[in-house]
Amino acid sequence: MRRARVYLVVFSVLVLFAEGCAVSTNPVSGRRRLYGYSWAEERRIGQEADRQIVAQYGLYDDPALAAYVDSLGQVILAHSHLRRSDTPKEFRETPFVFRVLDSPVVNAFALPGGYVYVTRGLLAHLNNEAQLAVVLGHEIGHVAARHASQRAFELQLGQVALLGGAVLGQEVLGLPGGDVLQLGGTVAQLLFLKYSRDDERESDRLGVEYAVRAGYDAAEAAAFFRSLKRLSEQSGASLPSFLSTHPDPGEREQTIRELAARWMQEVGLATRENQVVYYARIEGIVLGEDPRQGYVADGAFYHPTLRFWFPVPADFQVINQPSQVLLVEAEQQAVLVLTLASESSAAEAARAWAAQEGLTVLDRGSERVNGLPAVYVVAEGQTSEGQTVRVLRYFIEHEGRVYSLAGYTLAAQYARYRPVFLQVMRGFAPLRDPARLNVQPVVLAIRPAERTAPFRALLPALPEAFTPEAVAIMNQVELDAVVQAGTPLKLPQR
Ligand SMILES: [Zn+2]
CATH class of the missing domain: 3.10.350 (Membrane-bound Lytic Murein Transglycosylase D; Chain A)
Structure with missing residues (x-):
């Protein structure tokens, strides 16, 4: 959870697929074929999913670095199929957005319609601008060749992806669905949509071509793929999804070199590497988790920026996201969710929540939690599967913000988890310990x-x-x- 980023947890259902599949042009091959979506739909999907990505990961707070990545992205894009004079206008006029996400995971990905993301973890692992040029070119290649749309067509995603299941009941309860632990249904589908090996090879080919056309020594990227291979060996099971569907990094290392040599023959010598410029840009970038956005230590969760802390019960795993902090019990029988309420007082926030249709309020009251004004509500609601969920929710005022701490479990289990919920909620307190506050x-x-x-x-x-x-x-x-x-x-x- 980060300061000044208050996201509502929205379980949005994208209604995009009513038209079914679409016959349209592939900007790379120029041929017409069947896609899951029209280009206009791809752009709409991208726009909606982009909001969810940004809410999920947060943008890395370094405007100069963001501007640098975007401007390099625009340069590579200018050399792509999407900007050629013989490419249909709808592609040529689609703007692209390149973003730096605040995640230590080494990752890059693209959404349909012109959204490309790199993480700060990826930027730290690159050795020069030429490597970044190839990575951005690879992602532009996925968008240009419309791989997501092709795979979506094959999988008939349109029929499945958007039903979204339990959305309504969960929205009333505010209960995070299974997919909230990851991402909203459609975004998850798009992200975890497996591109085929051939798609990846095509994107590697396009990435190298675009980078060479922009004057970069694309063979540089080979060394990055070698380090990706070591990274995946080191991380074992927690292989980033970005890597899992890509060709073997060893194979890529070899083919990147060959492709670079071939494109340089075709286009002309491309020697730009730009390590000095690149290192000047990434110097000072945060490595690993950023404890200023919250960290767990000694059985408690500390948030130095927002200046609060609360105890973490044994058997609960903490998932710290930009928009919320989740505490999930080992057997997943109970979950606690910390969010920021948009109302200006605890009483108002409690009233607004309790007034929702579908909720039955069982108890409510006010108290002080470690000196902070608080209002609590106990309520029940039904999930879309017909189960009764009981919620204990505290709204606590602290330094001009209203925090919501909600504990969820099945009504039948409530007696068991109530003391655990209270331990966390009544443990919420201002953080004053300088050692905890000044963590860097x-x-x-x-x-x-x-x-x-x-x-x-x-x-x-x-x-x-x-x-x-x-x-x-x-x-x-x-x-x-x-x-x-x-x-x-x-x-x-x-
Ligand atoms: Zn790829």
Whole structure:
């Protein structure tokens, strides 16, 4: 949960597929074929899903970096099929948005209709502008070749994706559905829509072509794919989805080199690498989780920016998202959700919530929670599956904001979880401990190697949670590889 970003949890159902599939042009091949959506629909889907992506991940708060990534994206786009004079106007006139998401996960993805995302985790793992150019080109390639729309057509997503199931009942209760732990139904479908291997190969081809046309040494990207391979080996099961459907990074490393050589023959020599510019842009970027946006330590959740804390019960896992903090019980029998209410007082927020149709209020009252004005409501409602859910919800005023802490469980289980809910809600308190308040994230420092030595020997003492191997991967170098004196190194710094 982050300051000044108050998102309502909206379970939106996109009604986009009524028209069924569409015959239209592929901007890359110029041929007409069947798609899941028309281009206009793709643009609408992208726009709606973009809102959910931004709410889910948050934008990385560095306007200069965001402007840099967007302007590079626009340059690569200008060399893509979507901007050629013989491309139909509707494609040429579709604006693109390139965003930097505030996530430590190494990832890049695109939504239909012109939305491309890279994470700060990805930016930290790239070694120069040429590598970023290829990644952006790859994502532009997915949009240009309309891969999502092709796969959606094959899967007949239109029939399934938008029903959204339990939406209505959950909206009344404010209960996070299963998909809230991830993303709204359609976005999830689009993101986890598996592009085929051939789609990925086509996007690699297009990414290299666009980057070379823009003057970049696209062969540089090969080293990034090698480091992705190490990253996926290291992360084991938690392989980023971005990697899972892509061709083997080893294969890509090889083909990227071949493609770069081929396109340079066709288009002309492209040598731009721009490491100095790139490193100047990413220096200072946050590495790993940013504790200023909330962190768990010693059995409690601390939020230094919003200056509150509360105890985390044993057996509950904390999921900290920009719009909410979820505490999910191990057996998923109970969940606690912390959000910000849009009303200006606890009483008003409680009234507004309790007045909703479909809710039966069982109890309500006011009290002070660690000196803070609070109003609580106990209510019941039905899920769309016909189960009775009981909710204990506290609205607590703190420093001009109204926090909502809601505990959900089945009515039959309420007696069991009520004490746990109360432990959290009545434990909500202002954060005053300077050590907790002043916590700083680990950031990226760029330092020249002081001497010629194996990478391992050049590493300073690393902050907790950063292994030498992880830092080597970030630098696209083997731990035992000899690094020349003066080579800029990317190092985590507290
Ligand atoms: Zn891809």
